[in-house]
Amino acid sequence: MEWQTKFEVGNHKIDLEHQVFIELVKGLAEAEEQGKSRDQIRRLIAELEKYAEFHFISEENMMIDVEYPEYEDHHEHHATLLREFRRFVISFEMGKNCVLSLVDFLISWFIRHTTNEDLQLSKYISKKEA
Numbered sequence: 038m039e040w041q042t043k044f045e046v047g048n049h050k051i052d053l054e055h056q057v058f059i060e061l062v063k064g065l066a067e068a069e070e071q072g073k074s075r076d077q078i079r080r081l082i083a084e085l086e087k088y089a090e091f092h093f094i095s096e097e098n099m100m101i102d103v104e105y106p107e108y109e110d111h112h113e114h115h116a117t118l119l120r121e122f123r124r125f126v127i128s129f130e131m132g133k134n135c136v137l138s139l140v141d142f143l144i145s146w147f148i149r150h151t152t153n154e155d156l157q158l159s160k161y162i163s164k165k166e167a
C-alpha cells in the first residue's frame with residue numbers, strides 16, 4: 038500500500054496528515070509480516086490509534102473554522118472509525134490474530150472516507166477561502 042495521487046483531496050494539511058497515516062498503516066503491516074514482537078506491534082497500534090484521533094480533531098477544527106454544514110455527519114464517521122478501531126484493539130489484547138484484518142479495514146475505510154467525506158470538506162474549504 039503506497040501513497041497514490043488519487044488519495045489527494047487538494048488540501049495541503051489534510052493530505053500531509055493522510056500521508057503520515059498511510060505510512061503508519063504500512064509500518065504496522067510490515068512489522069506484522071516480519072513477525073515483530075507483540076509488544077512492538079502493540080506500540081505501533083497505539084501510535085496509529087493516537088494519530089487517527091489527532092487527525093480527526095485536526096480535521097474537525099478545520100470544519101469548525103469554516104462553519105462546515107456537514108460537521109455532525111463527518112464527525113460521526115470519525116467516531117465510528119475510532120469505535121471499530123478500539124474493537125480491534127480489544128481483540129488483539131485477547132490474543133486474536135487480527136492485525137492484518139485491522140490493516141485491511143483501515144485501508145478500505147481510508148479510501149472510502151477520503152474520496153467522499155474528506156474530498157467534500159476540502160472542496161468546501163477552498164470555496165470558502167476563494
Ligand SMILES: [Fe+2]
Pocket residue numbers: 096111115150154155
Ligand atoms: Fe475525515
